[in-house]
Amino acid sequence: MLKIEHLKKNYNDFSLDCSLELHPGCITGLIGQNGTGKSTTFKATLGLISKDDGNIRLFGKDIEDISVKEKEQIGVVLxxxxxxxxxxxxxxxxxxxxxxxxxxxxxxxxxxxxxQLPKEKRIKAFSTGMKAKLKVLIAISHKAKLLILDEPTAGLDVIARDELLDMLREYMEKDEERAILISSHISSDLETLCDDFYMIHDGKIVLHEDTDVLLSDYGLLKITDEQYQQIDKQYIMRTKKENFGYCCLTNQKQYYVENYPQIVVEKGTIDEVITMMVRGH
Known part of the structure; x- marks a missing residue:
């Protein structure tokens, strides 16, 4: 559906080098802090800004060869x-x-x-939630096969976010060949929506994982200084010094549960994984 290979864009104070792939029938999340390259990736993919290097293939074609009719099959929210x-x-x-x-x-x-969107009111009088729902509704109302959504839930309250995510689930249920690429810094919104995640930091993809694997296999080890010296570190991805000792991110939680029953092993959320990938060493 969409394949991005080493998409590069350089600014004075920022460089993007992004690779990711989106498959039919899948919802893929691009997560990361604000300013890490999510919007730049989307705009370069859509041809709204020029790329410095790299390849972008959409619907099996180079992006420069996409016809107007094929572009109509993309729904976009920026x-x-x-x-x-x-x-x-x-x-x-x-x-x-x-x-x-x-x-x-x-x-x-x-x-x-x-x-309950008012047909007679001007859009400027809409609430933030109404504007967000209208943008997504426009994107899904012309039978698009691919949605590219940049921070569609930003600034919304819990109810408005839930309604918007339901709209996206219904869109996917109608056609198994559809796909969504969605970015957000509110990663908890996407835990029940996305099939897989790419995490971007400082313009580079630092993690790609299926959602089920991330939620089931990733965990946080809370250990003392002494335990840290003795523990097998082959499955430790990131480490952060804390007051009590160390917090360690692992993608093999069960290994530590079975082999180190004396240490605290907590389930890792997507937000905690992001924090450890960014702030850990």
Whole structure:
């Protein structure tokens, strides 16, 4: 569906070198702190900024060879883009009909009603949650095969985030050939949504793992200085000094549970994995 190989983009104070792959039927998360390269990756992939080097293949073709019709099969949500906020939803319908031959007006209006989005109000009067839901709804209303969503849940309350994620799950259930690439720094939002994760830090991918593996096999060891000296470190990925001793990230939690019953082994969340990958050594 989408394959990025050593996508490079250099700025004065930042360099991107990103590789990732998205398969049909999958939701892939790109996670990391703000400013680590998520938006740059998306914009370069979409051709909104030039790349300095690397290869991007979409639908099996080089990105430069993608036709207009194929571009219509991409639904996009970017944090700094959208329609004029002086428009109303009823103004958007004819615009979307002209932009996308596959625009499904009946589905769009059904979802507008379902999520209680006001058709007569100008978009500038919408709440943050309403604007976010409208952006995603536009992206999924023209039968896109691929969604590229940059921080779609940023700034939303818990209920609005849950409704938006439900919208994405329903989108995927309708066609097993669809795929979603979604970025977020609120990684807990994506634990129940994504099939796999790429973690980006300082412009580079530092971790790629299936969600099930990450949640089941990764763990945190809380150990004293003495235990740290004695423990087998072959499965330790990152270590961070703490007041009590050491906190260690492992991707073989069960190994330490079975072989070191005296130490504390905690289940690792995605947020904790991110923290250890960034702050650990």
């Amino acid at each position: 944090s700094d883009s959208g329609f004029s906020e002086y428009l109303r939803i009823k103004d958007l319908v004819p615009i979307l009909q002209n932009l996308y031959p596959e625009f499904d007006q009946s589905f769009f209006l059904e979802q507008v009603q379902r999520f």
